[in-house]
Amino acid sequence: MSAVILPRSKNATPMKLVPRYERLKQLAKRFPELDPSAIETCLTMLRLSNELTSAYEAHFTRHGLSQGRFVVLIQLFIAEDSGESLSPAEIAELSQCTRATMTGLLDTLEKDGLISRADHPEDRRMYTVHLTARGREFIQGMLPDHYRRIATLMAPLSHAERDTLRDLLAKVSSGIPALRDP
Amino acid sequence: MSAVILPRSKNATPMKLVPRYERLKQLAKRFPELDPSAIETCLTMLRLSNELTSAYEAHFTRHGLSQGRFVVLIQLFIAEDSGESLSPAEIAELSQCTRATMTGLLDTLEKDGLISRADHPEDRRMYTVHLTARGREFIQGMLPDHYRRIATLMAPLSHAERDTLRDLLAKVSSGIPALRDP
DNA sequence: GCCAGATGGTCAGGCACCGAATCATCTTGC
DNA sequence: GCAAGATGATTCGGTGCCTGACCATCTGGC
Numbered sequence: 265m266s267a268v269i270l271p272r273s274k275n276a277t278p279m280k281l282v283p284r285y286e287r288l289k290q291l292a293k294r295f296p297e298l299d300p301s302a303i304e305t306c307l308t309m310l311r312l313s314n315e316l317t318s319a320y321e322a323h324f325t326r327h328g329l330s331q332g333r334f335v336v337l338i339q340l341f342i343a344e345d346s347g348e349s350l351s352p353a354e355i356a357e358l359s360q361c362t363r364a365t366m367t368g369l370l371d372t373l374e375k376d377g378l379i380s381r382a383d384h385p386e387d388r389r390m391y392t393v394h395l396t397a398r399g400r401e402f403i404q405g406m407l408p409d410h411y412r413r414i415a416t417l418m419a420p421l422s423h424a425e426r427d428t429l430r431d432l433l434a435k436v437s438s439g440i441p442a443l444r445d446p
Numbered sequence: 447m448s449a450v451i452l453p454r455s456k457n458a459t460p461m462k463l464v465p466r467y468e469r470l471k472q473l474a475k476r477f478p479e480l481d482p483s484a485i486e487t488c489l490t491m492l493r494l495s496n497e498l499t500s501a502y503e504a505h506f507t508r509h510g511l512s513q514g515r516f517v518v519l520i521q522l523f524i525a526e527d528s529g530e531s532l533s534p535a536e537i538a539e540l541s542q543c544t545r546a547t548m549t550g551l552l553d554t555l556e557k558d559g560l561i562s563r564a565d566h567p568e569d570r571r572m573y574t575v576h577l578t579a580r581g582r583e584f585i586q587g588m589l590p591d592h593y594r595r596i597a598t599l600m601a602p603l604s605h606a607e608r609d610t611l612r613d614l615l616a617k618v619s620s621g622i623p624a625l626r627d628p
Numbered sequence: 629g630c631c632a633g634a635t636g637g638t639c640a641g642g643c644a645c646c647g648a649a650t651c652a653t654c655t656t657g658c
Numbered sequence: 659g660c661a662a663g664a665t666g667a668t669t670c671g672g673t674g675c676c677t678g679a680c681c682a683t684c685t686g687g688c
Contacts, residue, residue: 265454267556295589297590298589298597298621299593302600305608305611306596306602308615309494310502312491313495314499314542316495317492319626320492322625322626335492339483342473345472352667353665353667361644361645361646362645363667363668364646364647365649367667367668368645388653389652390572390667392667403663407477407479407480411485414481414484414625415481417484417485417488417624418484419484419621420621421618423483425614425617426483429487429618430486430487432611433490433494433611434490436494436602439599439600439601442595442598442599442601443502443505443596444504535637545636545637546639546678547676550675551674569636569684570684571636572635572637573685575639
């Protein structure tokens with residue numbers, strides 16, 4: 265279970281929101297459960313979340329990919345680098361999507377000639393997935409631009425700030441069960 | 447243009463990713479553009495982004511809503527609170543979705559009896575949207591749970607940490623054009 | 629006044645994902 | 659060695675959102 269991969273999320277159903285602090289305080293009078301600083305921070309995150317996801321998608325579109333397709337390619341690229349081969353279920357696990365979704369991704373990647381499916385030597389229920397020569401060239405060709413853009417995206421933050429950010433995000437992450445739970 | 451609203455994002459196409467630091471350093475030898483700390487931070491954000499979006503959606507599903515439908519209701523709730531009324535295009539603008547999407551959201555909300563459409567007094571191209579009594583009760587009924595959950599989500603962070611987090615997110619936001627641009 | 633362009637709502641078509649059901653194959657316990 | 663259950667891939671139907679094209683209505687300059 266390695267990975268250098270990407271995201272998941274069903275429908276980025278989202279919408280942006282512009283918190284209005286005085287509005288929140290006004291509403292807080294009627295709803296004592298409302299914590300203005302929590303809402304403001306949460307909304308800021310959701311907004312960035314959507315901006316980032318949509319910019320990411322635009323970036324991949326420029327290369328003729330979607331985020332999902334990119335993740336599959338990079339997973340294969342990394343795995344083959346270590347001489348491993350992957351099954352659809354393994355890629356789905358690494359990419360955090362369902363096997364049903366993976367079937368669809370692989371179908372279009374195969375149609376585009378970027379990957380191929382080969383019989384699994386031991387288990388006839390599965391097969392293994394491989395980059396074609398064209399697929400390998402393709403991903404190698406786009407990685408420099410990809411990495412350069414991410415470096416630029418994060419350039420406004422110092423290394424110390426990046427560390428702090430990851431810490432804070434981890435704390436938010438620890439609170440997420442509160443949203444789903446009961 | 448007020449707001450206390452929500453997200454947007456076309457396809458939450460995403461997938462989670464588990465950065466493997468040594469893997470990154472290995473790849474960095476082949477791709478000098480790769481900045482491991484930038485990638486790690488970016489992947490952490492994307493992962494949280496997806497977790498958060500999907501937990502948010504699960505939360506709304508429990509109340510029989512989607513994020514989009516919730517945003518419409520809360521916008522109407524806030525607007526009517528100030529005695530204003532909104533047109534579909536205004537709600538779309540506030541919610542950061544297209545007018546076409548708003549048509550669909552309003553259709554289902556109207557079918558569920560939560561909102562109603564009324565002729566616009568001056569412009570026959572448009573109409574105004576209003577919460578029904580049922581719609582108002584409904585949103586009031588769910589807001590305490592909603593606000594309580596967000597407060598719990600953010601509970602792991604102190605107020606100072608929340609301020610820091612918002613600052614850092616704003617810096618990331620400023621780098622986003624690098625993803626889309628050329 | 630009147631027509632060109634702006635603006636508002638809708639429709640059709642598409643995309644990316646999911647869950648549940650299905651079918652094939654493997655594995656276990658006996 | 660053989661059923662019962664586990665596991666893998668696929669298909670089908672559904673959701674939520676998008677873009678682009680459409681028609682209706684309003685507005686401004688002449």
